[in-house]
Amino acid sequence: MRIEKQIEAMRKEKKILLMTHQIIGYPDFAANEKVIECFYNNGVDLIELQIPFSDPIADGPVFTKSNQAVLEKGIKVSDCLKFIERMASKYPIPFLVMTYYNILYQYGVEAFIDRCKEIGVQGTIVPDAPLDEARTYYDYSCQQGLAAVSIATPYSDPKRLQEIADIGSGFIYYVPRKGVTGSKTTFGFEILDGIQKAKKETGKTIAVGFGIQGPEDVARLIGTADIAIIGSKIQQVLETEGLSGLDQFLGDIARVNKEE
Amino acid sequence: MKNKMINYLGQNGYFGAYGGRFVPEILIPAVDELNQAFQEILRDEDFYKQYYNLLMDFSGRPTPLTYAEGLSAYFGKAKIYIKREDLNHSGAHKINNVLGQGLLMKKLGKTRVIAETGAGQHGVATAIMAAKMGFQATIYMGAEDAERQYANVFWMKQLGAEVIPVTTGTATLKDAINEALRDWAGNFDNTHYALGTACGPRPFPEMVTFFQSVISKEMKKQINEICGKNPDRIYACLGGGSNAMGAFVEFLQEPGVELVAVEAGGKGEASGKHASRIAYAKAKTGVSQGYKTLFLQDDDGQMLDTWSISAGLDYVGVSPILAHLAETKRVRVLAATDAEVIEAFKLIISKEGLIPALESTHAFAGLFREIADTKPEDVIVVNMSGRGDKDIFNIGEALQDQGWKTFVTERGKAYAD
Ligand SMILES: Cc1ncc(COP(=O)(O)O)c(C=O)c1O
Numbered sequence: 001m002r003i004e005k006q007i008e009a010m011r012k013e014k015k016i017l018l019m020t021h022q023i024i025g026y027p028d029f030a031a032n033e034k035v036i037e038c039f040y041n042n043g044v045d046l047i048e049l050q051i052p053f054s055d056p057i058a059d060g061p062v063f064t065k066s067n068q069a070v071l072e073k074g075i076k077v078s079d080c081l082k083f084i085e086r087m088a089s090k091y092p093i094p095f096l097v098m099t100y101y102n103i104l105y106q107y108g109v110e111a112f113i114d115r116c117k118e119i120g121v122q123g124t125i126v127p128d129a130p131l132d133e134a135r136t137y138y139d140y141s142c143q144q145g146l147a148a149v150s151i152a153t154p155y156s157d158p159k160r161l162q163e164i165a166d167i168g169s170g171f172i173y174y175v176p177r178k179g180v181t182g183s184k185t186t187f188g189f190e191i192l193d194g195i196q197k198a199k200k201e202t203g204k205t206i207a208v209g210f211g212i213q214g215p216e217d218v219a220r221l222i223g224t225a226d227i228a229i230i231g232s233k234i235q236q237v238l239e240t241e242g243l244s245g246l247d248q249f250l251g252d253i254a255r256v257n258k259e260e
Numbered sequence: 261m262k263n264k265m266i267n268y269l270g271q272n273g274y275f276g277a278y279g280g281r282f283v284p285e286i287l288i289p290a291v292d293e294l295n296q297a298f299q300e301i302l303r304d305e306d307f308y309k310q311y312y313n314l315l316m317d318f319s320g321r322p323t324p325l326t327y328a329e330g331l332s333a334y335f336g337k338a339k340i341y342i343k344r345e346d347l348n349h350s351g352a353h354k355i356n357n358v359l360g361q362g363l364l365m366k367k368l369g370k371t372r373v374i375a376e377t378g379a380g381q382h383g384v385a386t387a388i389m390a391a392k393m394g395f396q397a398t399i400y401m402g403a404e405d406a407e408r409q410y411a412n413v414f415w416m417k418q419l420g421a422e423v424i425p426v427t428t429g430t431a432t433l434k435d436a437i438n439e440a441l442r443d444w445a446g447n448f449d450n451t452h453y454a455l456g457t458a459c460g461p462r463p464f465p466e467m468v469t470f471f472q473s474v475i476s477k478e479m480k481k482q483i484n485e486i487c488g489k490n491p492d493r494i495y496a497c498l499g500g501g502s503n504a505m506g507a508f509v510e511f512l513q514e515p516g517v518e519l520v521a522v523e524a525g526g527k528g529e530a531s532g533k534h535a536s537r538i539a540y541a542k543a544k545t546g547v548s549q550g551y552k553t554l555f556l557q558d559d560d561g562q563m564l565d566t567w568s569i570s571a572g573l574d575y576v577g578v579s580p581i582l583a584h585l586a587e588t589k590r591v592r593v594l595a596a597t598d599a600e601v602i603e604a605f606k607l608i609i610s611k612e613g614l615i616p617a618l619e620s621t622h623a624f625a626g627l628f629r630e631i632a633d634t635k636p637e638d639v640i641v642v643n644m645s646g647r648g649d650k651d652i653f654n655i656g657e658a659l660q661d662q663g664w665k666t667f668v669t670e671r672g673k674a675y676a677d
Contacts, residue, residue, distance in 0.1 A: 054429060054562040055548045057441045058284040064428045064438075077560045101282055101547045106561030128282045128547065151285040160288070175286055179446030 003094055003122040003147045003170045007205055007226070010045050014257045015222045019046035019207060020250075021098070021231035023063065024080040025070035026052070032083065034243055035234075040091050042250035046227065048125065049087070051080045051099035058100075058127035060182025062232045077103060081119060088120035096149065096170075098125040101134060109137050113144055123147025123170045131167045138167045149173050149207075154194040158201060165202035171227060174198055174208045182232045185211025187220040195224045215252045222256070270580075273462030276587060278580030281461035283441070283550045290448035295463040297368055302470065307363065314359050315474060318392070319349040321356075323475075325482040325641070330611030338492070338634035340627070341641045342614070343479050343507065350388055352381040352617065352646030353475060353503045354456055360471035361454040362389040370452040372396040374443050376436035378405055378499065379572030379619060380412025381646055382456030387421035389454075397421035400439040402432035405571045411650055430565050433499075434576045437549050457500025458579035461550035465501075465581050472506025479641060480510050487639050493518040496643040497622040498593065499535070499572050501579030503645035512590065521582060522626035524568030525595035533567035537578045538586045539595035553580040569598040569654060570618035572646075596625035602658045604628055605648070617646035618654060 010017055020039050022032050039047055052067040052075070059067065088095045097116055104112040104126065116124060123146055129137055131150060141148035147170025152161055154176065165172060176191045185191070199206045208221055209229030218228045230253075237249045273279045273295075281291050301307040315321040324347065328340040345353035358375075365373060373395045377383030383399040390397035399416050403425040406413050416423050429435035437460065444453040458468040476494075483491050494511065496504035498521035511517040526534030529542075535556070537543035543554035546561055555577045556564045568574040585591040596604070601618060604625035608616055616624065623642050634640065648655065656664035 055434065055438050057438050057549065058445075060442070061428070068429060071562055102555075102557070102561040105547050106544070106557070106559065127284045128550070130282065130285060130288060133280050133282050153286045155286065155289045157289075164285070175284075178286055178448065180284075180442045 002145065004205070006094055006122075007171065011226060014045070016218060016225060016257065017045035017227040018218070018253060019048055019096075019209075019227050019229045020044050020234055021048040021050065021229065023050045023052060023066045023070060023235070024083055025073065025075040026066040027069070029083055033087070035238065035246065036087055036091065038243060038246055038250065040093060042247065043254050044093065044250065046094045046096060048096045048098050048229065048231075049084055051077055051097060051103055053100040053103055056100060058180055060180040060232065062182050062235055066235065077107065081115060084121060085119035094122040095120070096123045096125055096147070097121050098127075101126050101129045104137065110140050113137070113141050113146055117144055117146055121146070123149055125149045125173060127151060131163055135167070142169050147171070151175060152198055154191070161198060161201055165204050171205035171207050172198065172202060173229070174206050174225070175210050176208055177210060179210070181210055183211055184213050185217070187217055192220070192224050195221070199224070214249070215256050218253050219256045219259070270466060273466070275465070275581045275584035277545065278551075278553045278583045279462060279465060280552045281550060282547045282552065283461050284445060286445050287441070287448070290444060291461050291463070293368065297364055298463045298467045301364060301367070311360050311363055312474065314363070315356060319355050319359065320347055321474065322478045322482075323347045325479060325486065327486070328612055331608070334607070334611055335631045337631045337636060338638035338640045339487075339636070341483060341486070341491070341639065342612075343475060343641055343643045345475060345503065345643060345645045346614075346616065346620070346647035350381065350385050351649065352385065353472060353506060354382040354385040354646075355388065356474050356506065357456065357468050357471040357502060358382070358385040358389045358454055361452065361467075362393050362395070365395065365452045366393065368452065370395075370450055372398070372447065372451040373454050374398045374400070374440050374451055375454045375456055376400045376433065376440045377412070377456060378402070378433035378436070378574060379570065379617070380405070380409040380416070380650065381572060381617075383416050383421070383423070384412050384419070386454050386456070387416040387419035390421060391419045398443065399423050400426050400436040400443070402430070402436050403427045404431040405433065405436070408571050408654065409650060411652075432566065432574055433571070434549060434563060441550060457502040458505045458581055459500045459549070459551065459553070459577055465551070465579055468502050469505040469509055469581060472502050473509045475503070475506035475643065476508060476510035479507065483639065483641060489639065490514055490517050491641040492516070492638045493520060493634075493640045494643065495520045495522060495623040495627045495640065497521070497573060497619050497645060498523045498578065498582065499575050499619060500577075501582045503643055505579060505581055507641075507643035508591065512585075519585075519591045520626055521586075521591050521593045522622040523593060523595040524570060524573035524622060525597040525600070526567040526569070528597050529595070534595065535566040535568045535574050535576070536595035538583070538593040543578070549577060551580055553577050554583045569601060569658065570622070570651070572617070572619040573622060594626045594629070596622045596629070600625045600629070605655065614644070615648040616644050617648045618651045620645045621648070
């Protein structure tokens with residue numbers, strides 16, 4: 001269980017960890033590589049790389065269009081895996097692969113997990129693989145010592161929350177609100193309360209993603225969440241302010257851990 | 261009308277290897293809630309009575325079973341009967357399902373309905389239901405389909421629905437389904453997703469089949485009254501599969517009745533421009549849009565572009581129930597090409613005075629191809645799922661009708677000035 005240990009060690013150093021996201025191939029591999037370097041230089045703790053899918057139902061408009069744009073260029077899953085392999089050997093950061101279930105299904109679920117392990121990936125996040133439909137995926141990952149990150153929401157009742165915690169590994173990806181990726185989440189007391197409950201009831205590491213927009217949101221999560229995940233906002237910052245803007249954005253977030 | 265349980269079809273939302281509910285975790289409570297409500301109404305005779313009364317009063321059921329005298333005489337083979345779903349209010353079978361889901365929404369206390377639509381028939385039916393029952397409606401439609409079927413967009417808007425053209429992906433039906441699922445994930449508190457065909461996550465395939473089963477319930481009674489026996493064969497077109505399931509379900513356990521579904525062969529098998537998942541054996545099992553079924557996809561599992569002259573059959577997946585029924589050989593699946601469909605259309609309109617939807621014309625085209633192997637004592641039913649008025653632009657173009665071209669051009673000019 002490598003990633004759990006790594007997270008435990010990292011948590012000792014920081015009040016909250018940061019996981020950032022990139023869609024592989026968007027806008028192209030070279031740009032991805034520069035962004036990942038920027039993540040690394042800014043002390044990002046975990047990196048989530050998304051293999052594009054034609055029908056990404058958990059994604060909002062921004063990511064949906066980027067998924068499509070990559071596929072229109074003819075980029076294949078094997079190209080994405082090669083890129084991830086290169087990144088994982090270049091940077092000593094835990095990499096997680098996010099994609100949709102059909103990508104694993106066509107590759108062969110077990111073969112895909114084996115391949116992830118081979119290329120140095122620490123885990124996978126598959127938003128349309130509910131625990132009751134994709135047991136093999138969760139069980140085989142666990143058996144191979146790879147994290148199969150399961151997803152919980154404020155609507156998961158206590159029994160289901162426990163099942164989610166039991167079947168998944170690595171950490172729990174907590175989606176704090178209804179909807180898809182992209183739009184802003186307001187981290188009010190109710191949401192923070194939900195996160196706290198999920199943490200207490202499962203005793204697991206909780207990563208919170210969907211709608212985190214900047215340092216204020218991350219700061220608000222300190223003390224409740226273990227990991228903050230930033231996705232669409234990074235793509236937006238890159239598109240409007242470029243790499244130097246991203247550098248500054250991540251620097252601002254890193255400072256959250258230093259503030260009293 | 262007796263309400264027979266239909267859940268012998270599947271187990272826990274699976275039909276053989278197909279089905280399930282592969283939705284993001286946030287949607288699990290929504291599909292659970294819906295499934296529970298569906299399981300309750302399955303056992304509720306009063307609900308069914310209320311539902312069927314609404315169909316009678318509002319939609320015009322029972323629809324007739326018309327003897328196709330002209331076509332039967334023309335071929336001189338089997339006797340052909342036509343189940344007239346085109347005579348439903350809004351002109352297609354889609355309304356059966358939508359009125360059922362509308363009543364279910366009331367039970368669930370939802371006030372807003374969302375739907376996806378391909379040809380626009382399901383969108384119009386949903387907008388009608390929302391107007392009648394006092395719900396707010398949002399309809400997602402592939403931008404390409406919205407162009408092809410603008411007449412239906414017009415009606416949805418007049419009925420008070422918001423129509424959102426979807427430009428992501430291939431801008432057709434599957435993308436409209438994705439958008440509807442995304443909307444649902446954000447709004448399930450007050451919103452019901454009225455899926456229009458026998459696809460998607462549990463309980464939709466079974467629920468839509470249940471509401472469409474009125475077609476074969478009536479068909480069975482009618483054909484037995486007229487001919488004193490079950491039909492020897494039933495033909496239905498196959499996009500998502502709601503009209504085919506509706507026409508087949510009461511006969512599934514009658515081995516003497518041959519069930520034939522006809523997919524969109526588009527420009528033909530070799531062209532790669534079609535929407536035939538089963539007949540051309542080009543689809544593979546996969547998981548998308550919340551369920552597992554046969555999808556047209558590449559080696560990586562990315563969904564492929566599809567093509568059909570009829571927007572309503574232009575879908576990348578297929579009902580998990582039909583995927584299973586085809587695999588177990590209970591349903592035979594053919595594909596009819598656009599060209600065959602246009603030829604069949606000409607024959608039907610001239611011999612019967614009927615104007616079938618291009619979707620439904622696929623069912624006829626399948627039958628015409630095979631009618632030579634039937635005997636005069638055979639009885640065949642074709643499910644005419646909808647009427648063709650909505651297709652006037654496509655048909656006018658396909659027939660290269662000069663008068664129609666002139667009319668459209670003149671109208672266009674008048675607006676441009
Ligand atoms: C008239 C008509 N028939 C058939 C279909 C295809 O749907 P299904 O395969 O679910 O019956 C449509 C879909 O829009 C339709 O409008």
